[in-house]
Amino acid sequence: MTEQSGQSPALDNLSTESRVFPPDPAFTGAANVREGAYAEAEADREAFWAEQARRLTWDAEWSQVLDWSGAPFAKWFVGGKLNVAVNCVDRHVEAGNGDRVAIHWVGEPGDTRDITYAQLKVEVSKTANALASLGLVAGDRVAIQMPMVPEAIFSMLACARLGLVHSVVFGGFSAAALRSRIDDAEARVLITTDGQYRRGAPAPMKDGTDEATAHTPSIEKVVVVRRTGSDVQWTEGRDVWWHDLVDGQPEEHTPESFDAEHPLFILYTSGTTGKPKGIQHTSGGYLTQAAYTHHAVFDLKPETDVYWCTADIGWITGHTYIVYGPLANGATQVVYEGTPNTPHEGRHWEIIQQHRVSIYYTAPTLIRTFMKWGADIPEKYDLSSLRVLGSVGEPINPEAWVWYREHIGRGTAPIVDTWWQTETGAIMISPLPGVTKTKPGSAQRALPGISAKVVDDNGVEVAHGGGGYLVLDKPWPSMLRGIWGDPERFRDTYWSRYAEQGFYFAGDGAKYDADGDIWLLGRVDDVMNVSGHRISTTEVESALVSHPTVAEAAVVGAADETTGQGIVAFVILRGTAKADDSTVKVLRDHVAAEIGPIAKPRQVLVVNELPKTRSGKIMRRLLRDVAENREVGDTTTLADSTVMDLISSGLKDSA
Ligand code: WT7
Numbered sequence: 152m153t154e155q156s157g158q159s160p161a162l163d164n165l166s167t168e169s170r171v172f173p174p175d176p177a178f179t180g181a182a183n184v185r186e187g188a189y190a191e192a193e194a195d196r197e198a199f200w201a202e203q204a205r206r207l208t209w210d211a212e213w214s215q216v217l218d219w220s221g222a223p224f225a226k227w228f229v230g231g232k233l234n235v236a237v238n239c240v241d242r243h244v245e246a247g248n249g250d251r252v253a254i255h256w257v258g259e260p261g262d263t264r265d266i267t268y269a270q271l272k273v274e275v276s277k278t279a280n281a282l283a284s285l286g287l288v289a290g291d292r293v294a295i296q297m298p299m300v301p302e303a304i305f306s307m308l309a310c311a312r313l314g315l316v317h318s319v320v321f322g323g324f325s326a327a328a329l330r331s332r333i334d335d336a337e338a339r340v341l342i343t344t345d346g347q348y349r350r351g352a353p354a355p356m357k358d359g360t361d362e363a364t365a366h367t368p369s370i371e372k373v374v375v376v377r378r379t380g381s382d383v384q385w386t387e388g389r390d391v392w393w394h395d396l397v398d399g400q401p402e403e404h405t406p407e408s409f410d411a412e413h414p415l416f417i418l419y420t421s422g423t424t425g426k427p428k429g430i431q432h433t434s435g436g437y438l439t440q441a442a443y444t445h446h447a448v449f450d451l452k453p454e455t456d457v458y459w460c461t462a463d464i465g466w467i468t469g470h471t472y473i474v475y476g477p478l479a480n481g482a483t484q485v486v487y488e489g490t491p492n493t494p495h496e497g498r499h500w501e502i503i504q505q506h507r508v509s510i511y512y513t514a515p516t517l518i519r520t521f522m523k524w525g526a527d528i529p530e531k532y533d534l535s536s537l538r539v540l541g542s543v544g545e546p547i548n549p550e551a552w553v554w555y556r557e558h559i560g561r562g563t564a565p566i567v568d569t570w571w572q573t574e575t576g577a578i579m580i581s582p583l584p585g586v587t588k589t590k591p592g593s594a595q596r597a598l599p600g601i602s603a604k605v606v607d608d609n610g611v612e613v614a615h616g617g618g619g620y621l622v623l624d625k626p627w628p629s630m631l632r633g634i635w636g637d638p639e640r641f642r643d644t645y646w647s648r649y650a651e652q653g654f655y656f657a658g659d660g661a662k663y664d665a666d667g668d669i670w671l672l673g674r675v676d677d678v679m680n681v682s683g684h685r686i687s688t689t690e691v692e693s694a695l696v697s698h699p700t701v702a703e704a705a706v707v708g709a710a711d712e713t714t715g716q717g718i719v720a721f722v723i724l725r726g727t728a729k730a731d732d733s734t735v736k737v738l739r740d741h742v743a744a745e746i747g748p749i750a751k752p753r754q755v756l757v758v759n760e761l762p763k764t765r766s767g768k769i770m771r772r773l774l775r776d777v778a779e780n781r782e783v784g785d786t787t788t789l790a791d792s793t794v795m796d797l798i799s800s801g802l803k804d805s806a
Pocket of ligand 1: 219241256420465468522540543544545546547568569570572573575657659671672673674683684685
């Protein structure tokens with residue numbers, strides 16, 4: 152653990168928030184999950200999860216619900232066998248729902264595709280046959296870097312069908328980031344597209360993946376979906392067009408059953424060091440919790456609801472709440488390829504109106520952006536179909552919460568503020584829309600079957616009204632099973648802080664209010680949250696010092712009105728480098744090229760010194776004070792206490 156961050160000042164107003172919104176009795180009357188679920192789950196947690204697992208179709212029954220004897224490595228539904236893709240696709244067709252639309256796909260340029268469950272079964276089967284024809288066998292890793300096109304979902308499900316482990320890499324990540332993820336997982340195949348639509352224009356995709364795969368010895372084949380029709384470089388023998396490989400494949404594929412603990416995917420996320428962690432998820436427990444939470448938190452009625460999660464499949468939200476949860480539940484959903492303001496700022500509302508979307512799940516950063524664009528924009532559309540609104544990715548400030556309810560939810564739709572992580576696999580803390588009296592800014596309560604606590608440094612639960620660290624004190628079905636290739640880091644990162652108590656340390660600060668509801672307060676480690684994306688300060692610092700002009704760098708997340716946090720970098724330049732605008736631009740672009748545009752610093756401030764403790768640790772807390780224009784806090788532990796004066800006066804001079 153490095154130095155503790157302060158809580159985000161944007162959240163100060165949480166302490167004064169006291170509004171409460173009870174559920175509408177009509178909603179409660181028809182809700183999927185009632186108050187009694189909490190007590191039922193509490194009485195026998197394992198029996199509760201076994202009951203939820205029966206939402207799925209199993210090929211062999213488990214002999215044990217939970218084996219925690221190898222803690223912190225859990226096994227759920229021991230001995231159970233299933234095929235995840237069959238659960239997400241085939242069984243809905245077999246149940247007579249083949250004609251139900253699974254995906255209303257909306258392309259950014261306006262092209263659309265409605266895919267029924269029967270059609271999805273054909274597409275996934277053909278893709279599975281295609282991947283098998285490349286010689287891939289269960290357990291092999293497949294990397295996927297694609298925009299939000301239907302083939303991305305077919306690919307993930309085809310992997311699941313064959314027992315291949317997918318590693319989806321967000322489309323906005325750089326070639327270097329893709330390369331390190333491919334290398335770490337030793338992926339044999341990469342699936343990508345020629346290009347992608349971004350803000351109304353085609354942008355390259357394969358150029359970046361070519362740069363990455365020029366140096367990835369494990370990659371044998373690159374499968375390329377034609378999306379934009381742009382010109383691409385072609386490596387004969389390695390590259391293969393999707394349409395050449397998949398189109399002629401048989402439409403039938405006989406699925407195999409896999410063990411409940413068979414790995415389903417790896418998803419990389421930032422930690423407190425420069426090296427991303429490959430979070431491992433498995434099949435039975437993951438799909439159980441994905442399906443249950445999607446049913447419970449969003450109150451999904453698969454026959455009548457139209458669901459839309461605005462995440463990208465490159466993140467865990469896209470995995471669990473676009474692909475696995477909704478499809479396991481037989482939902483009809485919208486999948487949108489593009490940005491929210493292409494071609495105009497009402498695009499989301501237009502899509503909701505057109506498809507009669509009833510459940511909408513998005514991120515606070517986007518809600519704040521909509522607020523900035525103005526309430527008159529959603530007002531032009533018919534949003535009366537909306538009945539549940541979700542939020543995820545970062546704490547939602549009460550102002551945005553209330554705006555969301557008023558202007559998008561017409562003052563009636565319940566808001567579910569869902570707390571979870573890449574590591575937890577599925578939602579852990581959230582209101583239930585028919586049960587909870589919601590409070591703007593609070594995720595409130597662990598779901599039935601889940602246990603979370605706010606504890607102090609010693610692992611003792613704090614009293615109501617008190618603050619501390621969020622821990623998960625009982626194993627849960629969709630918990631990560633480890634970090635790919637690094638069991639030591641898994642123990643160290645999550646389980647060493649409260650080793651004695653056996654708690655999972657989430658890395659978030661939290662508090663209880665007087666009613667015992669949980670309020671999340673942001674990360675307490677060196678992980679930033681920018682627009683709901685997790686970025687490590689160390690990763691950005693490494694990118695900066697990899698540039699020849701930079702001698703030293705320190706990065707902090709500073710409160711930002713729209714993005715939650717913004718990246719502010721303090722750099723010391725080498726000898727002759729000039730501290731001017733062009734240097735700053737070069738460095739911002741360099742970080743974008745090294746990691747991806749999401750990691751581009753909001754500000755790069757050139758300084759002569761950095762505040763360090765006597766042991767040489769950078770005191771980010773003090774830099775955050777500068778970045779947030781606050782009076783600089785306690786400097787007594789600095790090796791040189793005049794450093795902060797130097798930094799502050801230097802910045803004033805250059806301003
Ligand atoms: C971190 C996990 C879960 C999918 C998206 C992010 C923050 C997430 C909330 C929320 C307050 C939240 C936490 C968490 N976070 N949801 N509702 N309220 N904070 O997944 O990239 O793994 O990031 O996001 O800090 O630790 P992730």
